[in-house]
Amino acid sequence: MMVESASETIRSAPSGQNGVGSLSGQADGGGGGSSGGGAAGPAAGGAGRDSAVGADSNGEMSPAELLHFQQQQALQVARQFLLQQASGLSSPGNNDSKQSASAVQVPVSVAMMSPQMLTPQQMQQILSPPQLQALLQQQQALMIQQLQEYYKKQQEQLHLQLLTQQQAGKQQPKEALGNKQLAFQQQLLQMQQLQQQHLLNLQRQGLVSLQPSQASGPLQTLPQAAVCPTDLPQLWKGEGAPGQPAEDSVKQEGLDLTGTATTATSFAAPPKVSPPLSHHTLPNGQPTVLTPRRDSSSHEETPGSHPLYGHGECKWPGCETLCEDLGQFIKHLNTEHALDDRSTAQCRVQMQVVQQLEIQLAKESERLQAMMTHLHMRPSEPKPFSQPVTVSAADSFPDGLAHPPTSAAAPVTPLRPPGLGSASLHSGGPARRRSSDKFCSPISSELAQNHEFYKNADVRPPFTYASLIRQAILETPDRQLTLNEIYNWFTRMFAYFRRNTATWKNAVRHNLSLHKCFVRVENVKGAVWTVDEREYQKRRPPKMTGSPTLVKNMISGLSYGTLNASYQAALAESSFPLLNSPGMLNPGSASSLLPLGHDDAGAPVEPLPSNGSSSPPRLSPPQYSHQVQVKEEPAEAEEDRRPGPPMGPPNPSTAGPPEDRDLEEELPGEELS
């Protein structure tokens, strides 16, 4: 509801992108109608304003203020980190030594924007190869640590908050607090999830290796005391899939309340910034930073470990080469991952990853802030230690982090970050979600992985309208949809399409009409649209080597879940000529190497069809071409008739096409998440 209003304002956004959008803006290729092309960058986003916070705290602080202060500190740490990143990246020579110190040297505004403004290319130009590598590692290590600390802080604060409220609550009717607590718990869980997801991603990319138990380590100290255990599952499940297994188990893990009174202690606790990094020079002379082993990898990794080495294999994104020992690994690292196009490409992708994470973080932080701010303002909320405090507006959103303007309107539904998709969702999900058949329908796999992400994040999906429409249609059992149903699918699946309706709907219609692959079939009840797969495939031939385009597309739509894919893409782009030659790709390898959504993204690999041993198996049965049997009765009359953007409250129930079947096994479950 409230969200609606915001949507209007954006109308002209298509090109402008925003926050995240900027990513897609430049890279998007076809995607974004990016107005100014890449040029727009630097000047455009002057939004980032950063006010030194904390000044607010004068003399004595009430608990509430304290909280805020802490939170701000945490945020600042995070922000500082960002700054460091930015400055570190932009100051060529001395990344190592100056890392922390140089943060200030970059004008804030620049720093704030840089993550998005600094194009990979620029980076490349600015940095020398070894620097790039070293930097990357360093930053990753840094980021991991800082993220962890940041989360920890946030969680502690949340805990404190909860405790506070709980106390207060004792004097109040329980229900009064119920909601708030729930909200907090939700936020809390979200944080956990986010953190876990980050770690997972990082881990997956070989950036860090840690034991599951450790991963959740920091979380376990979490304040759950105030939480009614029984609430949680529901919280997360929400109206989600009833049958959904315990994909949420993760979150519950943190429930043991060893947390106790992190309250006051948390304040004194944290050693935060500038973790002691141990530098160390590799044989090739490249300075390498070893992560200060906090909690993560210590296990299986010997002291002389390398961030990119673990479990006896190279953790370089997409590599996994086995190395018996560190020495061998280093050798491998220097030979295989020396500075070349491929490495830099991967580096670029990693940058995007980082940026994306930051954005995500910013969003969540902002939300949290808002929540806390809101609660603080409640006069009815008697503070155990002191009187209610009103938080100054300036104070409440100290984070200068560049968050997409839209974030305010972001749906409140728990956002399950994308990366999670592949990782944790898998565990819980039915067997049908096999990655193996992903390559059959790339877009779907992409979507599957990032479903949640696109659903909640206001990011333009890196797919063309045509491919999206096709996807929508293919997702249904009948492989046919009315226009309205297609609309609904768009809004349901992508937060991005919940606004600018006139624009994209027009585009959808346009595409339907324009592309031969979309066939309109008259039906009793009107007309439905189907996909003529052959036609669809036909129009791919325009060979796009897929490489660069692909990468860009991937990046533009970058989302955690795709990271791996992105890497692969980057890989393909720069130095796997053989991969680029369709001939070389057998489906098998293709699937494992390029699990991305090249569906529209250039379809480099797309084996093609002629009958496709590999291609859409699912499609084979029904003649997707002309004789689609038109469903007599669109069934979800109620749903598709609904004009309003179905957003906020996930009311998926209506939506869910029984998908199962054989087709895109991905959507089904999530539909309701």
Next chain:
DNA sequence: CGTACTTTAAACAGGT
């Protein structure tokens, strides 16, 4: 530079 592909915008025709 030309071509292909996308996206966005908009006009217009039929239907409801």
Next chain:
DNA sequence: CACCTGTTTAAAGTAC
């Protein structure tokens, strides 16, 4: 008449 569906045309960007 307003709105929805579809169809077309045109312009502009991007990638190859």
